[in-house]
Amino acid sequence: MTGEILETTAVEARAVAAAEIVVPAGESGHGHGGVATLLTVAAVVAAIIGFRAAIVSNSASNSWQTALRTEVKRSAAAMGDVRLLYEAELPVALRILEARTIQAELLAAAQQQSGPARAALVMEANVQSQIITALSPSSDLATNTDYSLSSGGFDLGKALADLRSQNPDLVSLNPDKLESSGDQQAHKAQLLTLTLIPTSFSALLGVLAQPLKRRRTLLLRLGAVALGIGAILALAVEAAA
């Protein structure tokens, strides 16, 4: 019986001590709801910001990936057109140009010759003429006067430009623009993640408000301010971009 009385007295003494040391007068029991609210709101805001930053970052990666695919597509299209002109069209046009030039010189020489020499020159000129006649239908480069230079050669620049303009969608591909768009989105994602720092600082203040009961109100207010700053900065980043 005496032991029970002593034990009860000891427990009461601990309770009194707790009240004196831990809880300042006038603040006992208040603020738990505030701490819980601040921490919950901070967690929700941080989750929303983190989710949004992840989406924007993913969008930046997509833009960069698209830029790479566009680069490959653009270079393949250009290589295809260059090969078509230089490997398929130019050799035929070159043979026609050779035949034309030789034929012209042979006919000019024939005007100044007579007898067997003239006959041989005319015959050889006819050979070149046959070559021109046979090959010309298959060479737009050699027959289209738009591609003729005043010196007698071909304007490969113009021919290639016309060839490329047959697929304007492939010419207008611009991976630099896509990459630049990705850079902007990446920058936005980074700014959004930076707003997590004031938000997490508000969580720190909220957690500290739990044991530091004497300064709980101040800490909760500061936490709310930090949280507000984080949220406003995140909204500003969203609005600016």
Place this chain on the structure above:
Amino acid sequence: MIAPDSAAGLRAERRFDLVAAVLIGAIAILAAVLSVVQMSSSQDANRADLESARLAADLSARIAVSGEAIDSAGGLQQAALMVGMEAVAREEAGLQYDDPGSSAIGAAEQSAYKKLQAELADTSATTGGAPVDPYTAGLLNATTQQLIAEVREQNHQVDLGNAASFSEQLAVLGLSFLALSGVLTGLAAVLRESRGGRIALSAACLMAGAAGLLAILAFL
């Protein structure tokens, strides 16, 4: 009357709660910082990898297309030279067999060779010229110096990508330490002011410190 040991115990308990609270707050801030570093490093690595891949694709196209233009110019001059060689051969054969027809053809071809050489030189000069779009013109007119500079830049981007990946790995390691620190703090909160609780809290502090160090290393 209050027993002195009771008051001391409550003070220790309060200190324990304070340390745990500070640790939780520090974990929250470090998590935010490491997230920023991790996302930034990840993006840098991603961009550098893609840029190096883009440059590799561009280099491949430049080498192939500029090589095509150079080969074509050489091929055109060879074609003109072949006409000239044939002209000389015909002239020699005409003299050798006293064939005036062959000699006349050879002379005419010799004249044609000179004209053809000039025509083909003009043709080669139009490679990559207006009105070709700037991108294709850049491929056709790429010089060896430009290609070397692009290879250097491509290698630089690969190095940047590797460095950013390393930073990202450090940040992820830091986040792992933070997760461990969070778990240990939770364990300490359950065990309270016992020997096990103090050990758990100390280990959590250590883990959070390591995460902070990793955040600094990843940022540098």
